[in-house]
């Protein structure tokens with residue numbers, strides 16, 4: 023299924039930083055996601071990498087000079103600028119940032135940046151002192167004032183051998199920034215979506231929790247798809263191994279009680295709540311402040327009490343409520359019962375006992391049911407594609423309000 027990067031024309035400007043080897047990976051990730059990637063290599067970048075490295079990945083000519091009569095950019099230096107959906111400079115050296123700030127047009131990248139009406143994103147990579155120098159900081163401010171999107175740099179190991187600020191952000195994060203920019207005017211622009219993710223952890227003592235096997239992937243996929251469609255996204259999540267998509271506001275919580283509090287606050291101004299989190303149904307009646315010693319007991323019966331039902335307790339006034347029904351048997355029947363008892367607009371029924379879908383998997387196979395009686399089976403899809411379909415249904419309800 024298409025995603026926000028499918029068929030997008032991305033001009034990737036690569037400049038002469040040692041980090042430019044990462045631009046090959048970036049070009050590959052963008053191409054794999056379905057984008058058309060056209061690369062401009064500055065003269066310094068060509069000292070590190072050959073055009074062939076990019077050409078082999080993008081299957082597009084690589085622009086190496088403004089005066090190259092074999093390349094389209096040589097003949098018509100604004101051609102790339104005109105057809106670009108976004109121009110990304112990654113890595114961007116201090117020198118290139120200075121040139122962009124001053125509108126210099128002495129190479130193919132400079133002319134493209136001046137001529138384009140598409141959004142521009144710059145990902146700095148340089149030595150920490152160069153980055154922090156007043157000149158570079160002033161140039162970066164100029165870029166920001168002109169609505170150029172800056173992504174990074176981050177703190178980490180630098181080519182000089184030192185650790186500091188100046189490291190190019192990882193290609194996966196650059197892709198996430200690009201998606202955020204390209205999605206801004208999508209069909210959910212102006213809407214706020216709250217998504218919950220992960221499994222809550224109910225503590226028995228400082229080193230022991232009761233939890234479940236939720237990976238958080240479904241909730242993160244909801245956040246990613248909603249951002250791709252222009253929504254403002256609040257992700258209320260337990261700690262997971264996943265990286266939150268660029269543009270999301272993340273509220274980290276541990277247990278059902280904290281998630282309840284966060285969801286209640288965040289839902290007040292939201293249009294849609296999608297509860298993809300696996301919330302513990304019970305929590306220990308007592309949580310010990312000290313580690314419980316083995317010698318204290320031969321057997322241990324833990325007394326549990328029910329947690330609040332978060333989605334049921336949130337007011338549905340002006341809010342589309344989407345719940346999941348994680349089931350292992352009588353799936354549709356149980357899902358419909360949950361929709362009614364929790365006052366949901368949409369319920370997403372999934373069989374969590376299936377190995378191909380459910381907890382931990384990248385895919386899901388669900389049935390989307392709504393309170394108007396529509397029932398739709400998605401078949402086995404990526405969690406991102408399932409998220410897209412859930413949001414389609416939520417959008418239908420928003421239009422009806």
Ligand code: CTP
Nearest residue numbers: 297299301303329330331332333345346347348
């Ligand atoms: N949910 C919630 N608060 C809880 C428990 C669940 O908001 N304390 C939400 C889940 O995030 C999900 C929906 O309710 O969107 C259904 O969760 P599920 O675990 O399938 O159902 P339960 O209500 O816990 O019922 P049961 O475990 O008996 O199937």
